Structures are given as structure tokens and as C-alpha cells.
Amino acid sequence: MTDVAKAAGVSQTTVSLILNNVAGARLSADTRQRVRQAADELGYDLVRRSVARPKVNNTIGFVADEIATDPWSAQALEAVHEQVWQNGLLVSASFTKGDADLEAAVREQMAGLPLRGLIFATILTRRVTDPGFSRRLPVVLLNCYVADNALPSVVPGELLGGYTATRHLIRAGHQRIAHIHGQSWMDASRDRLKGYRRALSEAEIPFDPELVRPGNWETRAGYEQTLALLALEDRPTAIFCANDLMAFGCYEALAENGLRVPDDMSVVGYDDREIARDLRPALTTVLLPHADMAAQATELLFDQIEPQNGRYPRLKVECPLVERSSVAPPRR
Known part of the structure; x- marks a missing residue:
């Protein structure tokens, strides 16, 4: 794959996206043609078929309890997607609607994916119980937190x-x-x-x-x-x-x-x-600031920080004032 990338003048990530036919990859037709031509000339497909390919963790999971009732989850998902895509990765998203059976099904689904990490988000800022994903999988909480800070979290200030x-x-x-x-x-x-x-x-x-x-x-x-x-x-x-x-x-x-x-x-x-x-x-x-919170949660996921005395940080993102025209000095 490295040889194909060098021959086509692109990154190895680009080669992976094209040759694995990853849906949603925003790449030009010219780039796709150059990569496939280089792969053909180097016999890449013959080599690929001759060895067992390991799973590639090129996906970040995003699980939220709601997306339709307010714009916040959609804003957060868009911010995560942009941050993740800049790192050559993709997002797999699911929504649970607060339903226990659906939550269990989502956990099972996510456990079967080759994820690099997962962001668990809520529509309301609140304390949650541990969402129950494997401890081998890095998890960051967005707009929520656990009582003992056993997971890293990002919330609004x-x-x-x-x-x-x-x-x-x-x-x-x-x-x-x-x-x-x-x-x-x-x-x-x-x-x-x-x-x-x-x-x-x-x-x-x-x-x-x-x-x-x-x-x-x-x-x-x-x-x-x-x-x-x-x-x-x-x-x-x-x-x-x-x-x-x-x-x-x-x-x-x-x-x-x-x-x-x-x-x-x-x-x-x-x-x-x-x-x-x-x-x-x-x-x-x-x-x-849901978009900023989501971006910071994604950075935390990539950093994979270590806990201090079993506790992770709970980052509070500033909520800035947006001045417009509805405030003036009082008349009296």
C-alpha cells in the first residue's frame, strides 16, 4: 500500500479509502484513477489476495440518545465527523432514544466493529451511568459525565x-x-x-x-x-x-x-x-458550544490520556456571550 501511495503521489490513507471502496470518501475521480492505475501496475490486488488482511481500526463510533428533538446532537456529530475526517478516519453513528433494548443492541453492534474509539453523547447535560462499552475501547463522554469521573468527559461551563x-x-x-x-x-x-x-x-x-x-x-x-x-x-x-x-x-x-x-x-x-x-x-x-465540545471530545479520544488516581478530567467548555441589540442601560 505504501508503494501504491508513493507511485500515485497520495497518502497511504487515501490509498486505503479508495482500494477498500469506503463509502463517503470525498476524493476526486482523477485521484481515484491514479491510485487504481498504480495498484494495477504494481500488482497490488494480487498481493492483497495472497495474505490475510487484519481489521483496520479506521472508524470512530458516535452514540447519542437523541438527534431529532434539538439541533445539538446534529451539530456535535458534524463537528466529530469533520475532526475525524481530517485524520483520515470515518464515523459510525447510532441513536438510542433512551430505550434500554436499543441501547443494548447498539452496544453489541459497536462491539463488533473495528473501532479506534467511541464518543457517547446526551442531548441534556446530565450524569449518566457507565455506558457499558468495553474498557479496551477508548470512550469519551460528551455533554454528560459519570459520578466518579471514571471516564473522560466534556461538558459546557x-x-x-x-x-x-x-x-x-x-x-x-x-x-x-x-x-x-x-x-x-x-x-x-x-x-x-x-x-x-x-x-x-x-x-x-x-x-x-x-x-x-x-x-x-x-x-x-x-x-x-x-x-x-x-x-x-x-x-x-x-x-x-x-x-x-x-x-x-x-x-x-x-x-x-x-x-x-x-x-x-x-x-x-x-x-x-x-x-x-x-x-x-x-x-x-x-x-x-456543542460544536467546540464535540471537537474537544474527539481530541481527547485521539490523545487517549491516562487517568490520575483513577480519575479522568471533566473538561468544561466556555459558553461565550453573543452581543446583539437587546440590552441597553435602564431608564430608571
Whole structure:
């Protein structure tokens, strides 16, 4: 194979992809022709048939619990694919939908593949039990973690994200800052609330529980909880919504009450969905960095780092602020 690569002026990986007819390999017709011509001239196929070929670990496994309910898994898979393809490898992906029988079938399927490593991802940032793949296979967790850090993992820095959003409003001059959060049992909701409280504490702004409203990540919750905040005697001048969908509902409630963003109320969201750019005014938000997380998870997989005292690192990727037009100094 090395001789074919030299004769064709390509890499050995390219030769492997072409002569093994790997589906999806993005190679030109000219390159394919040169490789096959060089293989014919050197008698490569005759040599290949005369020896037993070992399995080549040229694939990375990607297993996620969901792909259709949110764009995050698709973004992560695309980032893994690009990173892996740059290294001359391919991705084999499966989705379990949280079904125990399907998960078992996926584990069995992946165990039968000549994988170089595997990334196990979840749609919600959460603690998981060990996904159960062979310890001989390097595994990295994406957007999830195990309690004892027995596997390397990559998760978003949600606490810092909540802090960043709230600090941005404080720096704009706001003191009465409300927060509409998600379900309290979710890691993302708890950590974004912690970040909100930390920013207030750092700025010596007293925490007011009246300004913290329960949400559920849906547009309706943002709408209803904004109405509740507007009914307060001392209403807020800014609202930090724990995701962009609730910020959309917040916009609707404000408009219904004749209030303008950001003149009458500043609003910050979280996630940086497409809707954040489409709102008028465009929504300042915090980016949930699934593509960056997936790229870092892939690098961890390639590095095959060793644990320290039986524990692997849990990398937290920064959630940066995306400034747009929904924040201004308060009128009062």
C-alpha cells in the first residue's frame, strides 16, 4: 500500500479509502484513477489476495440518545465527523432514544466493529451511568459525565455562562435583574441559576427571590413568567431567560404590554439558536458550544490520556456571550 501511495503521489490513507471502496470518501475521480492505475501496475490486488488482511481500526463510533428533538446532537456529530475526517478516519453513528433494548443492541453492534474509539453523547447535560462499552475501547463522554469521573468527559461551563449573562446586564447598569430558569432537576438550570446568583453577589446586589421565576424551557413559560414579573410592584429592568425559546415568549409578553426591548426592558437569552438572530431586536444570548465540545471530545479520544488516581478530567467548555441589540442601560 505504501508503494501504491508513493507511485500515485497520495497518502497511504487515501490509498486505503479508495482500494477498500469506503463509502463517503470525498476524493476526486482523477485521484481515484491514479491510485487504481498504480495498484494495477504494481500488482497490488494480487498481493492483497495472497495474505490475510487484519481489521483496520479506521472508524470512530458516535452514540447519542437523541438527534431529532434539538439541533445539538446534529451539530456535535458534524463537528466529530469533520475532526475525524481530517485524520483520515470515518464515523459510525447510532441513536438510542433512551430505550434500554436499543441501547443494548447498539452496544453489541459497536462491539463488533473495528473501532479506534467511541464518543457517547446526551442531548441534556446530565450524569449518566457507565455506558457499558468495553474498557479496551477508548470512550469519551460528551455533554454528560459519570459520578466518579471514571471516564473522560466534556461538558459546557454552564455556571460561568449564567454568570456571564448576568454580569453583562449589571455592566449595562441594571440592578433589578430577573431570571426565568428551567426545571430545577436539570444540571443546566441549576448551574445557570448559580451563575446568576454569583454575579449578583460579586456586584453586591441583594438576591431577591421574587425575581426568580420557574420555567420549563418552552416559549409559553417565558411569556407567562414575564407577565408575573411585570405585575410586581417593583418590576425588574432586565430579564435573563435561561434559554432563547423562553426569551421569545418574554418578548411577546413585553410587546403585549406596550413595552419595547431594550428601551423599556433589557433581555438576555441562552443557547444562541437561530431564533436569537431573527428576533427584533436581535437577542443578546449565551452560546451553548456543542460544536467546540464535540471537537474537544474527539481530541481527547485521539490523545487517549491516562487517568490520575483513577480519575479522568471533566473538561468544561466556555459558553461565550453573543452581543446583539437587546440590552441597553435602564431608564430608571
